[in-house]
Amino acid sequence: MAEERSQRRLAAIMAADVVGYSRLIEQNEASTLAALKERRRTILAPLVAHHHGRIVKVMGDGVLVEFGSAVNAVACAVELQHRMAEANDGLPEDRKVVLRIGINLGDVVVDGGDLYGDGVNVANRLQGIAGPGDICVAGSVYDQVKRKLDFGFDELGLQTVKNIAEPVLVYRVWSSSSTMQDYYGQAEKAALPLPGKPSIAVLPFTNMSNDTEQETFVDGLTEDLITDLSRTSGLFVIASNSVFAYKGRYVDVRRIARELGVRYLLEGSARRAAGRVRINAQLIDAIGGDHLWAERFDRSLEDIFAVQDEVTGKIVEALVGRLTTPPARSRPTNLEAYELCVRARALGLQTALVAREAIFLLERAIALDPEYAEAYRWLALNLWCGWEFWDEPMDPNRARAEAEAQRAVALDPNDAGNRWVLGTILGHERRWAESDAEFDATLRLDPNCADAWAMRSDLITLNGRPADAVEYVRKALRLNPHPPGWYYWMLGQAQYALRDYESAVQTLLRPETYRTTSRRLLAASLAQLGRMEEARQEAEMFMISNPNFTIRHWSASQPIRDEDVRQHFVDGYRMAGLPE
Structure with a gap:
């Protein structure tokens, strides 16, 4: 009979809980419980209904919600955080109700009205990873929504989560309604001031080969260009970890420059085939909107390191003129x-x-x-x-x-x-x-x-x-x-x-x-x-x-x-x- 009642299905699961719930209860139990009840009635329930979700259960300071669509789940979560921030506006810090949210897309077991399985467990773990006011989503969710919703995503990498055999790739959702800036008291996405020296970020080069296995090769090319430029004392160069946060995202170059606090961006692409490599690169003034330099390199694959040196030299000359060349790094021979x-x-x-x-x-x-x-x-x-x-x-x-x-x-x-x-x-x-x-x-x-x-x-x-x-x-x-x-x-x-x-x-x-x-x-x-x-x-x-x-x-x-x-x-x- 139990098997007849239970079934499996794919679902987007949103898990949310209140940050510092025990502290809020200790300070004012009656007020905290009343505020939670009110926000569930006036904010959570209407939003879940609007985005075609179902509240599976409420557990003290937490809630579990099921959606048939990852897009609906993320859209609901972002709007929920926005509405919660509005409700907190003007309240003293010890009365603000701040959520952290995790969303996973996975297989769940349905038993009566409840849900079980790894799909639910991962959502709960992601909620535990999320910071105050944040939304963390699994890679399976990101893959479904990355081109369908106008939000930014920061890749947080593979995270080991309790009772789950394989690490989970996690992303944090960024939107104009993100409350994390308020919680931390700093505008993390605000424009950074420009350094006193010419500043540049090398955006991840695009792999133009039909072979997706060349992606790592192209990423390596990007990283090596960053490393070589970084050694030039006359430049301010953004590290590779930060530029790869924009890989696969369609973001205006002016916005990237503002967020990274640089004036110049290098864009490019590479195609590798039949023992040859073709590289296109262009240097952009993100403030003035000018293309300062662009060139195509079509060389034998064995010349890849010479091409890297040539690109680096042309960028340095375009930005700061001829400088004393730093001591050369050794290159692999194989x-x-x-x-x-x-x-x-x-x-x-x-x-x-x-x-x-x-x-x-x-x-x-x-x-x-x-x-x-x-x-x-x-x-x-x-x-x-x-x-x-x-x-x-x-x-x-x-x-x-x-x-x-x-x-x-x-x-x-x-x-x-x-x-x-x-x-x-x-x-x-x-x-x-x-x-x-x-x-x-x-x-x-x-x-x-x-x-x-x-x-x-x-x-x-x-x-x-x-x-x-x-x-x-x-x-x-x-x-x-x-x-x-x-x-x-x-x-x-x-x-x-x-x-x-x-x-x-x-x-x-x-x-x-x-x-x-x-x-x-x-x-x-x-x-x-x-x-x-x-x-x-x-x-x-x-x-x-x-x-x-x-x-x-x-x-x-x-x-x-x-x-x-x-x-x-x-x-x-x-x-x-x-x-x-």
């Missing part, structure tokens, strides 16, 4: 090795499983080209992250990570990326003078290296200089306005060390940051604010993903130079209830 390295580079630093895949690709690249410095650098970084963050074996990965990083610098001391990776590893080995020297060399070679600015802030915080660390992350964020989540982890850590716990909580609640590693620091920050129930909840959730964590082991393993800083972190972790 094109297959280069493509393997580009594939590994594209994987990023996400999970232990992804790191193992990257390591496999990089070892193959090195076997083909034993003098390929960049491959050694990424190999070192993945090995280091494995034992430092993802419970991979320390032996032999720890010693090997340092050896591979040293090898990268020996092969190419003029590549800033090699230098900051070695500097990071040496710093965590407590070889601080050597680490400082490598970071100094990095920023001389490439003052636009956003990752180096952000990574160095970690070591500076642990050296007892959190105010300097905040400035370093701010520099990184200006160069990389759409950064990977670990930038905000570094910022939150520095804010905690400064005892600016409110700012730390706001930073660490951002969806880009809200991951397993950041929960520990978020728990400590909440505890320092006296928000003990939330602190203990975050600590418990952190321990689910990090069951072997102890304060003692953490304290012994960190490259902390200032004992007051060490004790301050230890105190916060103890207050939050993390195990000794």
